[in-house]
Amino acid sequence: MVKVGVVGATGYAGAELVRLLARHPQVTLEVLTSQSYAGKAMWEVFPHFYGVVENKLEELNTAELVARCDVIFTALPHGHAMPIAQEVTRQGKKLIDLGADFRLKDVATYQQWYKTEHTATALLDGAVYGLPELHREKIKHSAIVANPGCYPTCTILGLAPLLTNQLIDPATIIVDAKSGVSGAGRGLSLKTHFTETTNNFQAYGVATHRHTPEMEQELTALADTTITINFTPHLTPMIRGILSTIYAQMTRQMSSAELTEIYRDFYQGETFVRVLPAGMYPATKNVAGSNYCDLSVTVDPRTGRVIVLSAIDNLIKGAAGQAVQNLNVLLGCPENTGLDFVGIYP
Amino acid sequence: MVKVGVVGATGYAGAELVRLLARHPQVTLEVLTSQSYAGKAMWEVFPHFYGVVENKLEELNTAELVARCDVIFTALPHGHAMPIAQEVTRQGKKLIDLGADFRLKDVATYQQWYKTEHTATALLDGAVYGLPELHREKIKHSAIVANPGCYPTCTILGLAPLLTNQLIDPATIIVDAKSGVSGAGRGLSLKTHFTETTNNFQAYGVATHRHTPEMEQELTALADTTITINFTPHLTPMIRGILSTIYAQMTRQMSSAELTEIYRDFYQGETFVRVLPAGMYPATKNVAGSNYCDLSVTVDPRTGRVIVLSAIDNLIKGAAGQAVQNLNVLLGCPENTGLDFVGIYP
Amino acid sequence: MVKVGVVGATGYAGAELVRLLARHPQVTLEVLTSQSYAGKAMWEVFPHFYGVVENKLEELNTAELVARCDVIFTALPHGHAMPIAQEVTRQGKKLIDLGADFRLKDVATYQQWYKTEHTATALLDGAVYGLPELHREKIKHSAIVANPGCYPTCTILGLAPLLTNQLIDPATIIVDAKSGVSGAGRGLSLKTHFTETTNNFQAYGVATHRHTPEMEQELTALADTTITINFTPHLTPMIRGILSTIYAQMTRQMSSAELTEIYRDFYQGETFVRVLPAGMYPATKNVAGSNYCDLSVTVDPRTGRVIVLSAIDNLIKGAAGQAVQNLNVLLGCPENTGLDFVGIYP
Amino acid sequence: MVKVGVVGATGYAGAELVRLLARHPQVTLEVLTSQSYAGKAMWEVFPHFYGVVENKLEELNTAELVARCDVIFTALPHGHAMPIAQEVTRQGKKLIDLGADFRLKDVATYQQWYKTEHTATALLDGAVYGLPELHREKIKHSAIVANPGCYPTCTILGLAPLLTNQLIDPATIIVDAKSGVSGAGRGLSLKTHFTETTNNFQAYGVATHRHTPEMEQELTALADTTITINFTPHLTPMIRGILSTIYAQMTRQMSSAELTEIYRDFYQGETFVRVLPAGMYPATKNVAGSNYCDLSVTVDPRTGRVIVLSAIDNLIKGAAGQAVQNLNVLLGCPENTGLDFVGIYP
Incomplete structure (x- = not known):
């Protein structure tokens, strides 16, 4: 089983990731972090998880988080995934970032549109724009997958x-x-x-x-x-x-x-x-x-x-589902593993 | 008081017209017709009118309708306003048509897009495209006002x-x-x-x-x-x-x-x-x-x-409200007569 | 024209009051107050009022407010209408309170359910529970009308x-x-x-x-x-x-x-x-x-x-509309003055 | 694999059954019937199934249907499951009826509330009210499971x-x-x-x-x-x-x-x-x-x-999900087989 962490588990994208990963057959939910709700159980914040997900929400401790996990998902405001990416690289783990920090190859463009300094520019070259339909091969070998925007x-x-x-x-x-x-x-x-x-x-x-x-x-x-x-x-x-x-x-x-x-x-x-x-x-x-x-x-x-x-x-193909699809590419398992559900209608 | 008729009073545009005309200070609701609900009271079909609008819905009898009214509003599927327009012209009354029959000046274009023969082409020249902000002067003197689509x-x-x-x-x-x-x-x-x-x-x-x-x-x-x-x-x-x-x-x-x-x-x-x-x-x-x-x-x-x-x-500026605005132009009264309400929020 | 003030004009009940009072034929909107938005125009906070209501939102200055108005409406959290009620009584004006401060005759019950001290108990006897269908006669002669909850x-x-x-x-x-x-x-x-x-x-x-x-x-x-x-x-x-x-x-x-x-x-x-x-x-x-x-x-x-x-x-019969109905009772004008609109449907 | 049929697959309860059964690990979707859409593919009627469910919708042929399936689900207006139940009994198969025909033990009560004659009263004794939390043991041994109303x-x-x-x-x-x-x-x-x-x-x-x-x-x-x-x-x-x-x-x-x-x-x-x-x-x-x-x-x-x-x-615990839960009881497999998904939120 692959140990995964979700950083920012109590936003909608984070919670949707938890929902999908909780039923992924090759994954253990090792760490869920939340800035606002650390200390609570996940189901106290999202009651649909009552009886389903037992994880407690933790404070983010980057070094420890990366140590405990094989793959880290970040679902954070822009700017916040950079230090985690650096730690992930240091420890040789994998990062799937649902935010914007590693999507733009051009630093000036990033800084112009996001009004934030980019503090991990050295990692941009190794990051891949994680749209599997276009960049599947590169994703397989990247340490940082920049999950596309919706x-x-x-x-x-x-x-x-x-x-x-x-x-x-x-x-x-x-x-x-x-x-x-x-x-x-x-x-x-x-x-x-x-x-x-x-x-x-x-x-x-x-x-x-x-x-x-x-x-x-x-x-x-x-x-x-x-x-x-x-x-x-x-x-x-x-x-x-x-x-x-x-x-x-x-x-x-x-x-x-x-x-x-x-x-x-x-x-x-x-x-x-x-x-x-x-x-x-x-x-x-x-x-x-x-x-x-x-x-x-x-x-x-x-x-x-x-x-x-x-x-x-x-929230799925535009965020959490695509992140799991990227995970599957990374793991080399069929791309629909844990994603083989039918949409809900009506 | 101006006597008005609404033909097709039980569609949404028709019912909205009834709502606005019921509070118009210069108007009497003389005739409401409905193909589906003739014989019923208007409030049986739209219960928000209970205690407000007492009119019974009638079968459409074109000649009699035109005789009883000064201004006729038609809110009908395309093709159905043409015979009414002819009777209105014959009796020298006014028509405000919320449908498409008199909007297109070019008969071929009408027939191509609506797949229906136009049977009142002689009236097209006298009809005006009833967007008051652009055609106010012409509306004042037209017998047929083609109320624009939404x-x-x-x-x-x-x-x-x-x-x-x-x-x-x-x-x-x-x-x-x-x-x-x-x-x-x-x-x-x-x-x-x-x-x-x-x-x-x-x-x-x-x-x-x-x-x-x-x-x-x-x-x-x-x-x-x-x-x-x-x-x-x-x-x-x-x-x-x-x-x-x-x-x-x-x-x-x-x-x-x-x-x-x-x-x-x-x-x-x-x-x-x-x-x-x-x-x-x-x-x-x-x-x-x-x-x-x-x-x-x-x-x-x-x-x-x-x-x-x-x-x-x-339903208002895109249909019934604009029709009342056109009525006001026809009557020569302030354009916001009966339309001077504030939108509802939230 | 009766000069009215609305205290708390930028909550939903307050804004709905403004909407109704703006079209009331016997009323001038003299003062609108807002704690959060003082200094802005009403339409900056509620854009449906753009071009309709020109009032600026003011800070609450109780004495001046009461001096400038004949009737004051308060749409405030519980506890906040009490000092205004006292000033209204002092200056011999009328208050219609959309909050809870004067609804309960029994002070102990108020304090038990609202966990707040009642600081204007002397005024409770003169206040009337403003449900016109039951207390119309008493409303006519009361300085404080406690507009009922929804x-x-x-x-x-x-x-x-x-x-x-x-x-x-x-x-x-x-x-x-x-x-x-x-x-x-x-x-x-x-x-x-x-x-x-x-x-x-x-x-x-x-x-x-x-x-x-x-x-x-x-x-x-x-x-x-x-x-x-x-x-x-x-x-x-x-x-x-x-x-x-x-x-x-x-x-x-x-x-x-x-x-x-x-x-x-x-x-x-x-x-x-x-x-x-x-x-x-x-x-x-x-x-x-x-x-x-x-x-x-x-x-x-x-x-x-x-x-x-x-x-x-x-927001209407359960708040602002009933408040206007109470105003009409106070003023001795027909109870549907400014309320004679048809509900909107669909 | 258990072969199942869904009779009335194009109502909401039927389509939800198809959605759940399509991912049930022990089930093959053998027959889907529809009165209105026979001849079409299921995905033509419910486009969320495009690329997911390939079944064609068939006319109901009761004898053939029962012959081809091990378990039949009926999602039909009341009165219509009775003949199917009789055929199921004849052929020794299992029926899970999502309608009302076998829920009421008392025939007179059924006829009074449903204004329909009950034509399969001999089967009522063998039918069980399919609420697994209350009647699990009996469900295991029943040929007809009357799936409760929502x-x-x-x-x-x-x-x-x-x-x-x-x-x-x-x-x-x-x-x-x-x-x-x-x-x-x-x-x-x-x-x-x-x-x-x-x-x-x-x-x-x-x-x-x-x-x-x-x-x-x-x-x-x-x-x-x-x-x-x-x-x-x-x-x-x-x-x-x-x-x-x-x-x-x-x-x-x-x-x-x-x-x-x-x-x-x-x-x-x-x-x-x-x-x-x-x-x-x-x-x-x-x-x-x-x-x-x-x-x-x-x-x-x-x-x-x-x-x-x-x-x-x-549509799930109140209809299709409970029906699958009943199927699991019948099959003797864990009750959450094919139902082990997390609710969708928000």
């Missing part, structure tokens, strides 16, 4: 076949994304207060969201040309799920059916990407509670644009 | 200042719109079944929605050049509200503040358009239960695109 | 005809109440965090809720015998509305129809109580956005119990 | 320790239950239309719901005295979950802590009943997506009544 997961998977095959003008990409409120975390704010959010729909971070450079980095790599995008996230009155509606100008005339075929080829053999048949569109409810990313691709012949729809559960 | 209201008001001032490339307009479920009406379907729709977000009618030509007609008129757009509507798990996120490439460099000033000038004196100050974005909840359209305009200097956000209550 | 309004109106007519055993009353989340206010807590509350239903304050003695006081007065009840409030994933399901053992055999008749007689002439016809049950949506209390009464012949259902909008 | 599951588990230990007056039981909308099924109706149900709370079937005699039968057996109850179900604007709030007069003075101890003893060793520690109350969200029933018990010393709170996921 919006980037959804968007990059949606655009990869188009960019790889040079089917769109890379200067015309617009990503209009809609997220459930769990993406905003368990921290209290008026934006996530029930009465303010229910029956409400709004944009936020217009042209300034921090996931923008992360998408641009990966899309640029896929296209082999610098890409700048428009990205607008929206807050949707639902709990889980992201739907990205992606627009781009096509470089040649193709039908929706032809494009769908290209997507099927591209994702051939992928367990967690479902290219939907013609006439079906992704809906967040169809992927909720699962590790799937559902995709559809539609051409508008009137304008020559393609519209890609991409849906994930932000 | 998505077009939101979108056209969002784009008018940009197109009128030639600030954007008209070939680059993308409209990504999100609507509450009331827009889908009271008719039963799996798409609007509570358990299927709650905690779900999805696109529909991708590149094929019937409001597309309506927007294109009005945007073309504003820009004085043919405009083709991408329009993607989405179903949002909330009751009321539309938010449109509109993208276009700017033709010259301007700041968000400069554009906001242009919007304020454009809508100077308009009661129902609120151009929000910098740093505030529209949210559907802020307009719910009111006749307002809230607008913000943001420039992304990285891409040279402008992002317009436009929010309305689809 | 649960008590719903419950007392539901039980009054039964107790007045001695139709139930007063020892058997069980009140099972369900409230929308707006009842918990705008203050942030995990209980009202969107993701925790959506798709969740739970009880709270089982056998310990502070509205219990308030109900018992009024029910005791109606029955003329000491009444102790079971009261269980529940948090419902909706914004507005309370439904109380009330059980009691009948003292004699009667049919639902006979009881309904008794209810109709009891509430004869009341503008804001609607006794529903047989076969219709109250639903919170039917009263949302209105000042109505909807009632139904059903006998279960199998057990000899009566089941009363009572629904209100907690 | 409300009865929740209520009977909540009351069993009190009645078995004669701690309450059986004439005073009141059950006030609140259900999510999935309990109303996938069939379309105005009651389950998104816009009508969202932000709404209402009672239904007051004193007439068909689960009443089912509860009374089982409670009567537990108490060994005839029990008549008041049962009021309510529709809650959420997808999954039931919370029952149960009231009864105690026959002797006990504290909440003492009662909790009695509950813990009673459910000692039960995998799927969680008696919560003092200070924790059940919430539907804590059991959603799991097979748990969460219980709390509170004494109100002021009235001498006990308030039991009981929460389940209506």
Whole structure:
């Protein structure tokens, strides 16, 4: 059994990791840490774990944590995974970071968007952007896996076949994304207060969201040309799920059916990407509670644009599920180990 | 007092009209018709009217209806307002049609998108597209007011200042719109079944929605050049509200503040358009239960695109409220008569 | 015009009061105070007021507030209305308190349930429990109106005809109440965090809720015998509305129809109580956005119990609307002045 | 591997069964039938199964169905399981019926509440009421398992320790239950239309719901005295979950802590009943997506009544999960086989 630690176990991504890891057949939950709730049992903070997860929440003691675990998951605000990564490297363990600290290869970009100094730049080269569908081989051999953000997961998977095959003008990409409120975390704010959010729909971070450079980095790599995008996230009155509606100008005339075929080829053999048949569109409810990313691709012949729809559960494929998928890649076990559940519906 | 009839009073738009007209100081509710519920009292179908609206629902008898009323509102599926419009013309009364029959000036376009023959083409010239902010003068003198669709209201008001001032490339307009479920009406379907729709977000009618030509007609008129757009509507798990996120490439460099000033000038004196100050974005909840359209305009200097956000209550400014606003224009009374209520919050 | 002040204008009850008073034909909004947001405009805190309410929020200065206003509304946590009440009395003005400070006639009961000393006991005798349907005459002549709690309004109106007519055993009353989340206010807590509350239903304050003695006081007065009840409030994933399901053992055999008749007689002439016809049950949506209390009464012949259902909008009939109703009683104007709107549906 | 059939696979309970059985390690999904969708793939009707469940939906052919399967699950409207039960008996297979046909031992009671003739009365004696916590031994040896209704599951588990230990007056039981909308099924109706149900709370079937005699039968057996109850179900604007709030007069003075101890003893060793520690109350969200029933018990010393709170996921412990639990009892495998998942949160 692999001993794992979850640092930041009482945020939503952390708790979802605990839920998945608690049923992973090759894993022991060795350490759960929480800044706010250390000393309590996990089930006191999340009562759905009552009788299921017996772990106590601990204060973070980095050296000891790393010593006790084989693999460490960090689900922390940006900046906080850096010292843990250094200790992990020192002790020769593995880190899967659900935060932003090791996603951006360019330090200046990180510091510009996150307004924080990067204190572990030496580790960036050894870190891999943990989107298994694109970087599987590299993940196997990396000590630090930078688990992608929820919006980037959804968007990059949606655009990869188009960019790889040079089917769109890379200067015309617009990503209009809609997220459930769990993406905003368990921290209290008026934006996530029930009465303010229910029956409400709004944009936020217009042209300034921090996931923008992360998408641009990966899309640029896929296209082999610098890409700048428009990205607008929206807050949707639902709990889980992201739907990205992606627009781009096509470089040649193709039908929706032809494009769908290209997507099927591209994702051939992928367990967690479902290219939907013609006439079906992704809906967040169809992927909720699962590790799937559902995709559809539609051409508008009137304008020559393609519209890609991409849906994930932000807490699973957009966070904890993808982290477990990365763990499986690291461990060399089947990628769906511990992830072989069916989404919950309705 | 002006005698009014509402044809199709038991759909959501019809019932909302009844709610507004019941408190309009210059109006008597003379006739309410309903195909499904004729013979019942209005409050038997909508219990919130118990003790408030005493009208019985009647079968539609076109000639008699028109004879009894000064102004007729039709809230019907497309194709059904045409014979009523003819009778209204014959008897010299006024029609405010909440459906699509008189919105498109081009008969071929109507028939192509609605797959129905237009049987009242002679009346099209005399009909006006009833967006008071753009066509107020013409509305005053028209016998037939084609009340705009909900998505077009939101979108056209969002784009008018940009197109009128030639600030954007008209070939680059993308409209990504999100609507509450009331827009889908009271008719039963799996798409609007509570358990299927709650905690779900999805696109529909991708590149094929019937409001597309309506927007294109009005945007073309504003820009004085043919405009083709991408329009993607989405179903949002909330009751009321539309938010449109509109993208276009700017033709010259301007700041968000400069554009906001242009919007304020454009809508100077308009009661129902609120151009929000910098740093505030529209949210559907802020307009719910009111006749307002809230607008913000943001420039992304990285891409040279402008992002317009436009929010309305689809049943009020997007349907019944705008119809009452049109009635007020017809009657020559202050435009906010019977509409001077504050939106409900939270 | 009557000059009014709202103390605590940025809680939900306060903001709802502002919404109603802003359209009351006999009222000027003279002062709005807010502890958290003093110095800001009301619309900066509640953007639905943008372009509608221009008032700035002020710090509370009790003496000056009372001097500037004819009637003061307080929407404050318990304990905070007492000093304002004393100043109001000193200056001979009127107070309508939406909090708990003047609802309980018995000081010991207040101190036991609210764990706070009562510092204005001398004013209790002159205060009236402001449920107009029961205490209209006394309200007219009182300087201090203690606006009832939301649960008590719903419950007392539901039980009054039964107790007045001695139709139930007063020892058997069980009140099972369900409230929308707006009842918990705008203050942030995990209980009202969107993701925790959506798709969740739970009880709270089982056998310990502070509205219990308030109900018992009024029910005791109606029955003329000491009444102790079971009261269980529940948090419902909706914004507005309370439904109380009330059980009691009948003292004699009667049919639902006979009881309904008794209810109709009891509430004869009341503008804001609607006794529903047989076969219709109250639903919170039917009263949302209105000042109505909807009632139904059903006998279960199998057990000899009566089941009363009572629904209100907690922010209107359960708070701000009832406060305006009380204002109208004080002013001697028709009770529905400024309250003559139709609830919003759907 | 055990071959199973699901008759009525495209209702919510049926689809949930398919979801659970698809991951049950000892089961093969042999037949799925659907009246409405025969000929389609299961994933065409429930797109979350795309790539997961490959079965085609078939017309019901009773003899063939029974021949092909070892265990048949029926999730059908009442009356429709009877002929299947007869065929199952004839062929010596096993039936787990999620409907009402074999729950009531008394034919007259069945016919009175369901207004349908019972055509398989000879099989009633051999059928067992499939609540494993109470009837485990009998289930092992029964050919027909009558899977309990959702409300009865929740209520009977909540009351069993009190009645078995004669701690309450059986004439005073009141059950006030609140259900999510999935309990109303996938069939379309105005009651389950998104816009009508969202932000709404209402009672239904007051004193007439068909689960009443089912509860009374089982409670009567537990108490060994005839029990008549008041049962009021309510529709809650959420997808999954039931919370029952149960009231009864105690026959002797006990504290909440003492009662909790009695509950813990009673459910000692039960995998799927969680008696919560003092200070924790059940919430539907804590059991959603799991097979748990969460219980709390509170004494109100002021009235001498006990308030039991009981929460389940209506589609799992209230339907499909309990059916799988019954299957496990029949098969003699651990009761949590295929049910060992953690509920989903938030």
